Amino acid sequence: xxxxxxxxxxxxxxxxxxxxxxxxxxxxxxxxxxxxxxxxxxxxxxxxxxxxxxxxxxxxxxxxxxxxxxxxxxxxxxxxxxxxxxxxxxxxxxxxxxxxxxxxxxxxxxxxxxxxxxxxxxxxxxxxxxxxxxxxxxxxxxxxxxxxxxxxxxxxxxxxxxxxxxxxxxxxxxxxxxxxxxxxxxxxxxxxxxxxxxxxxxxxxxxxxxxxxxxxxxxxxxxxxxxxxxxxxx
Numbered sequence: 001x002x003x004x005x006x007x008x009x010x011x012x013x014x015x016x017x018x019x020x021x022x023x024x025x026x027x028x029x030x031x032x033x034x035x036x037x038x039x040x041x042x043x044x045x046x047x048x049x050x051x052x053x054x055x056x057x058x059x060x061x062x063x064x065x066x067x068x069x070x071x072x073x074x075x076x077x078x079x080x081x082x083x084x085x086x087x088x089x090x091x092x093x094x095x096x097x098x099x100x101x102x103x104x105x106x107x108x109x110x111x112x113x114x115x116x117x118x119x120x121x122x123x124x125x126x127x128x129x130x131x132x133x134x135x136x137x138x139x140x141x142x143x144x145x146x147x148x149x150x151x152x153x154x155x156x157x158x159x160x161x162x163x164x165x166x167x168x169x170x171x172x173x174x175x176x177x178x179x180x181x182x183x184x185x186x187x188x189x190x191x192x193x194x195x196x197x198x199x200x201x202x203x204x205x206x207x208x209x210x211x212x213x214x215x216x217x218x219x220x221x222x223x224x225x226x227x228x229x230x231x232x233x234x
Contacts, residue, residue: 001119001230003202004032005159007130007190007223010041010077011052014192014219020052022220024059030216030227034117035062035082036159038130038223042066043075053080067092067113067128079128079160081115088123090115093148095129095141104134112144119155122232127158135170138163142170149177155207155232161190161200161223171201178203179210181228187215189224202228209233 006027011020027035037056041047057064062082067090069078081090095110113128127148131141149156158178164171166180174180181202188195200223204210213228 001034001232002030002032003034003157003159003204003228003230004030004225005036005038005161005200005202006225007038007161007200007221008040008052009221009223010039011047011050012221014222018047020047020050020055024056026216026218026220026225027056027060030225032227033084034126034157036126036128037080037082038128038161039077040066040080041072041075041077042068044073044077045075046073049075053082057082063087065090065113065115067111069111069130070109078111079113079130081113081126081128083115083117083126085124086118088116088118093144095137095144098136098140102136104136106133107137108132110137110141112141112148114148119232123154124232125152125154125156127156129158129160129162131160131162131164133163138170142173146173146177156205157208158203159201163199165197165199174203178205181210181213181230182226185213185215187224189215189226190222192219192222192224195224200224200226202226204228204230207233
């Protein structure tokens with residue numbers, strides 16, 4: 001089973017040119033079974049009213065669920081999960097908003113996407129999120145994830161742009177629940193043109209064995225995707 005997480009910068013490439021087909025081509029090349037997308041726009045005026053998650057899902061022949069974080073520019077902005085496996089149920093769980101006095105660094109409301117997938121007859125819980133730029137935002141999002149992951153004993157994965165480097169204390173909290181599949185790798189994912197840090201992640205429970213993980217180079221976005229081949233334990 002192939003997992004992939006990709007911040008698509010709302011369909012803009014590394015040079016800020018709007019071209020969703022480039023992201024689609026990158027995704028198609030690596031052919032994921034389960035795909036997490038960050039920075040997705042649905043019917044916003046700046047992308048020509050395109051429903052980006054729906055377009056990608058239809059073109060790639062995948063199921064999808066979009067989780068709105070905010071209303072934006074006449075439409076919606078958020079994250080999405082695409083899956084070749086049936087999505088049994090899914091929900092958008094808002095990250096608790098911060099009081100005005102704690103808001104900083106381009107604050108925006110965030111969301112945790114939680115979905116139950118039917119993978120060859122087994123339940124898999126998939127989480128997707130895009131954490132904020134300030135530590136207070138990330139603390140709130142991490143606490144929400146910890147509450148939700150504690151509710152399941154099913155195989156689980158968590159993917160997305162968390163805006164934190166691997167040595168961040170909040171990443172260590174997440175690793176108390178799931179393994180960082182890139183932990184022993186040295187690749188960087190952002191910014192595509194300078195490659196300064198890894199802030200994108202695929203985490204998985206011990207139900208999964210990771211056979212391969214890599215971050216292919218592409219200028220289709222300002223982030224590089226991460227791709228992981230995993231096998232679910234019997």
